[in-house]
Structure formats: structure tokens, C-alpha cells
Amino acid sequence: MSRFFLEPENRSTVRAAERTPLSSTAKMSVNISSPAPAPTRPLRLKRLELDDPQDYTEALKCKRPRLSLPPSSPGLAPCLRPLSHSPGPVGSNHHCVSCIGPYVFLEPTEGTETYRAIHRVTEQEYTCKVFSMRRYQELIAPYARLLPHDNICRIAEVVTGERSVYVFFQRNYGDMHSYVRTCKRLQEEEAVRLFGQMAAAVAHCHEHGVVLRDLKLRKFVFVDKQRTKLVLQNLEDSCLLHGDDDSLTDKHGCPAYVGPEILNSLHSYSGKAADVWSLGVVLYTMLVGRYPFQDVEPAALFSKIRRGAFTVPESLSVQAKSLVCCMLRKAPSERLEASELLFHPWLNCSNNTTPNTHLNPRNCTDQVVPSYTEDTGF
Structure with missing residues (x-):
């Protein structure tokens, strides 16, 4: 298996794209470029379409995204350390963005915290898991403990938001x-x-x-x-x-x-x-x-x-x-x-x-x- 880690196009800042969430029938070739908002206009985030209506909460009043430093990750391999950019306000238990960094989110795959995602540059598909900022280091600790193995999934990239961490894995073709x-x-x-x-x-x-x-x-x-x-x-x-x-x-x-x-x-x-x-x-x-x-x-x-x-x-x-x-x-x-x-x-x-x-x-x-x-x- 080839081993690689993806780097975002821009490490200094990440804009939360103002887009309607893509459906499961979206083509692999996507164009998510959009004009930059005026300096005085607040950015808005649109919620992903979740399967269960009970998962919806009242719309969050999203503010302009601000840069925030990720928590220190001593002892983690470089690929497991989160990138230092924020996608904007994200609920601790509910995902509410349709795009982060170079990735576009599609439909959820398992429950409400695992999604299909596409890298907008390479057009490769990934699986993204959304973890709370408070527990993500504990949850990905087993990946850091293990040496690479052909039959154990690997983390491709970690992107951190203000309240959630987005962990990207290679896509799969069924269990x-x-x-x-x-x-x-x-x-x-x-x-x-x-x-x-x-x-x-x-x-x-x-x-x-x-x-x-x-x-x-x-x-x-x-x-x-x-x-x-x-x-x-x-x-x-x-x-x-x-x-x-x-x-x-x-x-x-x-x-x-x-x-x-x-x-x-x-x-x-x-x-x-x-x-x-x-x-x-x-x-x-x-x-x-x-x-x-x-x-x-x-x-x-x-x-x-x-x-x-x-x-x-x-x-x-x-x-x-x-x-x-x-x-x-x-x-x-x-x-x-x-x-x-x-x-x-x-x-x-x-x-x-x-x-x-x-x-x-x-x-x-x-x-x-x-x-x-x-x-x-x-």
C-alpha cells in the first residue's frame, strides 16, 4: 500500500464555505470555489442533511471563524497531529459544516458523526469521523500506538475546528x-x-x-x-x-x-x-x-x-x-x-x-x- 499524508492548500486559514450540502449522488468531480465574502458580512454555515430528524437542533448563530491553536499533541506522530486551522463554529455533538479545508462532505455513512468526504483537489474519496475536541486524543491513541500495518486502517489527515476534530481515513468498499x-x-x-x-x-x-x-x-x-x-x-x-x-x-x-x-x-x-x-x-x-x-x-x-x-x-x-x-x-x-x-x-x-x-x-x-x-x- 502506498503511504501518504495529505496537506491542505492553505495552512494559515480555512474558510467555511457557504454551500448547500451535497447529496449521495454527487459526482466525484466537484467545484466548490466560491467568491470570498465581503469583509463586513458574517460567514454562514449550512447544516449537513442528517438521516434522523431528531438529530437536528436549532440553528446556531455562526460567527466569523477565528484562528485557534490546537491542543498540544506530545508523543503523536506528525500525521496524527491536527492541523492548526479552524473551520468555524461546530457543535460538540452535531456536525454543521459542508466543507472544511480541501474536503467537501457528502452524506453520513454511520450514524451522524461519520461522513463520506471528497478532496477537492485530488477528487479522492475519504471517510471522515468527527470527534469532540475534548476526547479526540484519547480516541485516536490506538492509532498512534500501532506501527503501520497493511491490514490496519491509517489516518490520512487530522483537521481541527473550534470544538470538533475531523479525522480522515481512506475510503472503503463495504464491510x-x-x-x-x-x-x-x-x-x-x-x-x-x-x-x-x-x-x-x-x-x-x-x-x-x-x-x-x-x-x-x-x-x-x-x-x-x-x-x-x-x-x-x-x-x-x-x-x-x-x-x-x-x-x-x-x-x-x-x-x-x-x-x-x-x-x-x-x-x-x-x-x-x-x-x-x-x-x-x-x-x-x-x-x-x-x-x-x-x-x-x-x-x-x-x-x-x-x-x-x-x-x-x-x-x-x-x-x-x-x-x-x-x-x-x-x-x-x-x-x-x-x-x-x-x-x-x-x-x-x-x-x-x-x-x-x-x-x-x-x-x-x-x-x-x-x-x-x-x-x-x-
């Missing part, structure tokens, strides 16, 4: 949860190539003291149109370890992916082992087309997870069954570590050459992965 739902299940040849990238990303995080906690299919997204290259995204809710002790006490995660020790433990549990359990759920779902533990009632679902009993279809290869069972062991100490997964025979078969190889069409079954409404956290 693994949606992909598995569309395909029903994956053939093992393809699953080997994709899961190998997932395991490598998690192993890299664990090696550098980052426990993911809320690990699931949706956290892996494709960065190519052919859907052969995956990266791990959304590290904001990860936990940074200090030293070798990975003991955690909080019960954070998605019900379908949570390990039995989290449900049973009254004290601490191994965060890394819990991530490996979640990876086992990920692989099982990719190969079978459904979760290993599922029920419409949360209490019944948690009861099944506590027992740790699940069935593996006979159609899977012996090596695939072995890897699934090595991760979905009820006792955390008996599970393979993330780095050990990479040496399993199923991931080192002769067909596992490169993740960019085009694959043969897959056979689909009538098994389905639950919709996003069923894939929620605690």
Missing part, C-alpha cells in the same frame, strides 16, 4: 458483515485469504499492547473494489495495555461475539483471549453463514455461550474445523494466541499465496447472517 450476508457463506479458498488478513491485524494489535474488545465482522472493511484486501477499522474503543498484563474488568462487546469468561467472570479476564474467541466467531460465521451461538432472547443466547457448545457442519474441511475449535474453546487458557493462528495449517495451505488473487465463484446456501439490527452491543 465483511454485509459481504457475508450477501454471499451467505464463503468458500474455504476465499475464507483463507480474507481471514488470514484479519488474524494478522489482530496479532499486530496484540503485539503492540492494543486489545480490541469489540471485535466483529463489521470492523473489517474492504479497501479495493475487488474485495480482496481487508483492513481493521474503528480502533477508538480499543484498550491500551501497560506492560504484559492484559487483564480487563469491563464487559464491552457485541453479544454474538462475547466470550463465556466475560459473562461468567465477576473479576478480570484476559482481553487478548477474548479477542481470539471473537475471531473464532468471525471465522465460523464466514464459513457457515450464521453465528455459532444465536437466539432471539439475550438470556438464551448468553446461556448457550456460557455452555460453549456449538456444532460444526461436516462440509467443512478437517483443518478448518480444527482452527475454529482452537479459538472457540471455553477455557481462555486453552485457546491459541492471535500470533499462533498465523501458523495453523489451514492458513498455510498451498493455495494461500496472495490476498489479491482473484477467486472462483462460490456456492451459496440458505443460511443467513443476522441483519445489523441484531448485531448490537450491550
Whole structure:
């Protein structure tokens, strides 16, 4: 992957463009130039069109943008330090600009704080996350902790406003949860190539003291149109370890992916082992087309997870069954570590050459992965 960081056209000041928010059908080639306002006229900002009417608040009385220095960022890599310019007044929880620096915002992608954005010079598309000024350094700390890795998303640029920080990532072409739902299940040849990238990303995080906690299919997204290259995204809710002790006490995660020790433990549990359990759920779902533990009632679902009993279809290869069972062991100490997964025979078969190889069409079954409404956290 090429590694680059974008620089804005003008570091000294950023004008908040007086434009109507673009729709999702906007073309990639955009022209956002507009005449500079008269010195005596106040600038106005127009609000992005959000999906949920409840997200709207009364219009803010926007004043002329003023330059403000960003908070100091000791210890952060240069690409993670925010640029020192302000886009104008922005609410702490609601995004209300349609343009910032060289970027034009399109429609929100997830909720109200993640947007598609286009760089007006290069016309490349990005994903932008809007964080509060107060918490952004805490939220992007996992990105600063990790060394670059091909299967972990990277921050392209950070732009700071008066109350919010805009963090830009490379665009993606859909997530693994949606992909598995569309395909029903994956053939093992393809699953080997994709899961190998997932395991490598998690192993890299664990090696550098980052426990993911809320690990699931949706956290892996494709960065190519052919859907052969995956990266791990959304590290904001990860936990940074200090030293070798990975003991955690909080019960954070998605019900379908949570390990039995989290449900049973009254004290601490191994965060890394819990991530490996979640990876086992990920692989099982990719190969079978459904979760290993599922029920419409949360209490019944948690009861099944506590027992740790699940069935593996006979159609899977012996090596695939072995890897699934090595991760979905009820006792955390008996599970393979993330780095050990990479040496399993199923991931080192002769067909596992490169993740960019085009694959043969897959056979689909009538098994389905639950919709996003069923894939929620605690």
C-alpha cells in the first residue's frame, strides 16, 4: 500500500464555505470555489442533511471563524497531529459544516458523526469521523500506538475546528458483515485469504499492547473494489495495555461475539483471549453463514455461550474445523494466541499465496447472517 499524508492548500486559514450540502449522488468531480465574502458580512454555515430528524437542533448563530491553536499533541506522530486551522463554529455533538479545508462532505455513512468526504483537489474519496475536541486524543491513541500495518486502517489527515476534530481515513468498499450476508457463506479458498488478513491485524494489535474488545465482522472493511484486501477499522474503543498484563474488568462487546469468561467472570479476564474467541466467531460465521451461538432472547443466547457448545457442519474441511475449535474453546487458557493462528495449517495451505488473487465463484446456501439490527452491543 502506498503511504501518504495529505496537506491542505492553505495552512494559515480555512474558510467555511457557504454551500448547500451535497447529496449521495454527487459526482466525484466537484467545484466548490466560491467568491470570498465581503469583509463586513458574517460567514454562514449550512447544516449537513442528517438521516434522523431528531438529530437536528436549532440553528446556531455562526460567527466569523477565528484562528485557534490546537491542543498540544506530545508523543503523536506528525500525521496524527491536527492541523492548526479552524473551520468555524461546530457543535460538540452535531456536525454543521459542508466543507472544511480541501474536503467537501457528502452524506453520513454511520450514524451522524461519520461522513463520506471528497478532496477537492485530488477528487479522492475519504471517510471522515468527527470527534469532540475534548476526547479526540484519547480516541485516536490506538492509532498512534500501532506501527503501520497493511491490514490496519491509517489516518490520512487530522483537521481541527473550534470544538470538533475531523479525522480522515481512506475510503472503503463495504464491510465483511454485509459481504457475508450477501454471499451467505464463503468458500474455504476465499475464507483463507480474507481471514488470514484479519488474524494478522489482530496479532499486530496484540503485539503492540492494543486489545480490541469489540471485535466483529463489521470492523473489517474492504479497501479495493475487488474485495480482496481487508483492513481493521474503528480502533477508538480499543484498550491500551501497560506492560504484559492484559487483564480487563469491563464487559464491552457485541453479544454474538462475547466470550463465556466475560459473562461468567465477576473479576478480570484476559482481553487478548477474548479477542481470539471473537475471531473464532468471525471465522465460523464466514464459513457457515450464521453465528455459532444465536437466539432471539439475550438470556438464551448468553446461556448457550456460557455452555460453549456449538456444532460444526461436516462440509467443512478437517483443518478448518480444527482452527475454529482452537479459538472457540471455553477455557481462555486453552485457546491459541492471535500470533499462533498465523501458523495453523489451514492458513498455510498451498493455495494461500496472495490476498489479491482473484477467486472462483462460490456456492451459496440458505443460511443467513443476522441483519445489523441484531448485531448490537450491550
